[in-house]
Amino acid sequence: MNKAWRSRNHPAYWAFIVHRLSGLLLVLFLPFHFWALGRALHGAAAMDGFLRWTDQPLVKFAELGLVVLLGAHFTGGVRLLMLEFLDWREWQKALLAVATVVTVAIGIVFLVHVA
Amino acid sequence: MTSTSDKLTVRVWRGAADGEFRAYDVPRLPSQTVLDVVTHIQRAIDPNLSYRFACRVGMCGSCAMSVNGVARWTCRTHVDKVVDGNGELELGPLRNLPVIKDLVCDMRSFFDKWASARGYFHPTRNRTDDLERISPTSRARKRADAGVECIGCGVCYSSCDVVSWRPDYLGPAALNRAWTLINDVRDGGRAERIAAVAGDSGCHACHTHISCTERCPKGISPTASIAGLKRATALAALKGEL
Ligand code: HEM
Ligand code: SF4
Ligand code: SF4
Numbered sequence A: 001m002n003k004a005w006r007s008r009n010h011p012a013y014w015a016f017i018v019h020r021l022s023g024l025l026l027v028l029f030l031p032f033h034f035w036a037l038g039r040a041l042h043g044a045a046a047m048d049g050f051l052r053w054t055d056q057p058l059v060k061f062a063e064l065g066l067v068v069l070l071g072a073h074f075t076g077g078v079r080l081l082m083l084e085f086l087d088w089r090e091w092q093k094a095l096l097a098v099a100t101v102v103t104v105a106i107g108i109v110f111l112v113h114v115a
Numbered sequence B: 001m002t003s004t005s006d007k008l009t010v011r012v013w014r015g016a017a018d019g020e021f022r023a024y025d026v027p028r029l030p031s032q033t034v035l036d037v038v039t040h041i042q043r044a045i046d047p048n049l050s051y052r053f054a055c056r057v058g059m060c061g062s063c064a065m066s067v068n069g070v071a072r073w074t075c076r077t078h079v080d081k082v083v084d085g086n087g088e089l090e091l092g093p094l095r096n097l098p099v100i101k102d103l104v105c106d107m108r109s110f111f112d113k114w115a116s117a118r119g120y121f122h123p124t125r126n127r128t129d130d131l132e133r134i135s136p137t138s139r140a141r142k143r144a145d146a147g148v149e150c151i152g153c154g155v156c157y158s159s160c161d162v163v164s165w166r167p168d169y170l171g172p173a174a175l176n177r178a179w180t181l182i183n184d185v186r187d188g189g190r191a192e193r194i195a196a197v198a199g200d201s202g203c204h205a206c207h208t209h210i211s212c213t214e215r216c217p218k219g220i221s222p223t224a225s226i227a228g229l230k231r232a233t234a235l236a237a238l239k240g241e242l
């Protein structure tokens, strides 16, 4: 029915969407990550070539995306585990805000130190 | 009413699952509830419209509908709070339940699941025994109190995506009821109830979307109750009781 999507417009549901999307994107990224680590087995030259490739701005930007994705999925996952395994308390409503802040902080730290 | 129009354009679901929305013009009044709007349509425009209500004061749980896409108790939902800026109101039956006609759903699957979750009291005493003394400050009593005011309106059930995804899911209301009984020290059905809610269609199917808690008109958090069941069933499994 037409307006049914409105029912889902609340913070915890958006958190679920972020969690599922980040989880699926990480699944796609993981094989690539292992392939990259596998380059090291082909010797220093191959690895260095790969690392030079990762120095490009666009690749760096994609890396930032991945780090934020992992940050969002990790903090969101810890939030869920806390909600489900600790006794329910009022302060847990703030967990979503904490998860968001930590995710942004992870992104900034990555930007400052790596990029 | 000042700037807002003195007329509501109300689109109401007519028919069963293959029905359609039909538009009605309804006069806008101060302190008007959504249930008032539906009643006006039935009494003044179209006597063939089917809907449910009984108490009109938020106790019986029979008047829930989808109001502009969101499940609500209609007797205590003011039009001012939910109407769109252009004076439009869309009223449909609850989601996740078979539509019988217009705004009336078949609630059987909803209540059958309360029974499947063993959401009924299992007495351990008879009338000649003393009354159980339960401290209002005990942890179990507080946990039961948090969920016990449920009126069985189905708003949470209708708002839960897990119910849409897997129709055998027991759902937030039945699981909330099970949790209040698990915390009732007078009840003797704990082991069976833990087993009843531990399965694939039980508490572990919940993804903590919190839509149920967001929408419950009684301010209950079925999500918190389900989290309690997740812990209780996990503990029972660890102890080898499941
Ligand atoms: C870093 C630590 C991580 C934590 C704490 C974590 C936590 C969680 C939790 C609690 C869930 C269940 C969500 C629910 O009930 O709906 C989940 C789902 C999921 N996770 Fe993770 N996870 C982590 C890392 C990862 C990684 C590295 C990947 C990908 C390779 C991943 C992929 C997924 C996927 C695809 C789902 C299913 C999403 C859904 O059901 O909506 N997770 N995670
Ligand atoms: S918290 Fe669980 S029961 Fe409530 S709406 Fe979400 S998935 Fe459904
Ligand atoms: S838990 Fe709340 S929303 Fe669900 S049936 Fe009970 S009163 Fe209605």
Ligand code: FES
Binding pocket: B053, B054, B055, B056, B057, B058, B059, B060, B061, B062, B063, B064, B073, B074, B075, B076
């Ligand atoms: S008519 Fe009884 S709760 Fe609305």
